[in-house]
Amino acid sequence: MAGNNPNSKPMNLTLKVWRQKNTNASGQLVTYNVKDISPEMSFLEMMDVLNEDLLRQGQDPIAFDHDCREGICGMCSLYINGRAHGPESGTTTCQLHMRKFSDGDTIVIEPWRANAFPIHKDLSVDRSALDRIQQAGGYVSVNTGGVPDANEIPIPKSIADKAFDAATCIQCGACVAACKNASAMLFLSAKVSQLALLPQGQVERKTRVENMLAQHDEEGFGSCTNIGSCAAECPVGISLENIAILNREYIVAKATSENV
């Protein structure tokens, strides 16, 4: 199947995986060896193989998050060899394939690390802080009544594209994980600009950005120092331009809103 892929032979790997019983326990890296890993496997399938081994030996399997396994739900995570979602850019961990590694490699696997993301267990972290930011203002008011016709409100294509690009954020939290300051600004900026750019988002425009940033800060995320690791690691390519839009929205809102 693999044709003449030079990496087509099964691989043996050494994994160093963060194990932690619960939020309050202290954890450590534990070394495991996995054998006969096909390069066709995804990273998560490799983890499944390891977990089946562990189960067979009567050990506790490794907890990690995943759902769709096709790069759209934002559930998977993992800090792999010092990079959020692994070494490939523009990919989620579930879309990372073992052909990117070589026989004999050692792979260090850690959870997203941020005080705002407490560890549930092992590699699974609590990302509900992002939900709370979203709930603080990431919505629009709609009229009740009949269903409106599609494309009723004229929106320039360039704006629609920008808003759509921002809307592709899958809320995975890789930006927080990769940021030196554990800041969630890339996520927040995607959510704010997606709505601020569109006519439908105007009603709550100023209050939204004020409340969402307040929630971001309250959750204990860091501030943005424009380092750019977030955008480099974001699996869907959310652009740093959104952070400039966020800053602009916030400055204008604070200067002109009625909220004292």
Added chain:
Amino acid sequence: MSWFTKTFSSTIGRKLVVALTGLFLCSFLVVHLIGNLQLFSADEGIAFNAYTYFMTHNPVIRAMEIILLLGFVFHIYEAYALSRRNQGARSVKYAVNHLDQNSSWSSRNMGLLGTVIFIFLLVHLYNFYFKLKFGEIGLDAQGNKNLYAITEEAFSQWWYVALYVISMVALAFHLIHGFQSAFQTLGLNHKKYTPAIKAVGYVFSIVVCAGFAAMPLYFFFFK
């Protein structure tokens, strides 16, 4: 908290102060550099000392001095407050972290670079500003305080020249990231202008810092 204190204690509000004061400090660098170019005029310091007299007696400049001090204080205080917050946002560090693969060195070390600049600033103020204000200082042929002689003496010491040059390299790296970053913080990112801002920032950082570094090197090697 009032809306005002809320704004300026938020992450974006604080960063806004760092950006505005940072750009203000950049404008100060330009004025300071252009003035100090008089050090290169071959008149044994007559022009430089006359310029010093002007700078220490003009009321507008005196007022600007206070604003400049405030600029430094706010820049350093807010940058420090943000850095503390940011360090506290991740208590357990990664065992393996490859930020070198997704970001530039200077962007990750603004605090370190700023600290080098701060130490330099203290030495620099002690050596020139305090001597000029409070020290015993001779007069030149025109009767102006002879800061030129003080400069000549300071720049004949190798360690002072080394500190000066290293600090200017640090400042250059601080600005290579900082200049363009400040525009992003202010929300000024546009595909028409951002490439130009980045290019101007890069050239600005190198030209200004090389200009300052040239002064001690000139005195040390050619005077």
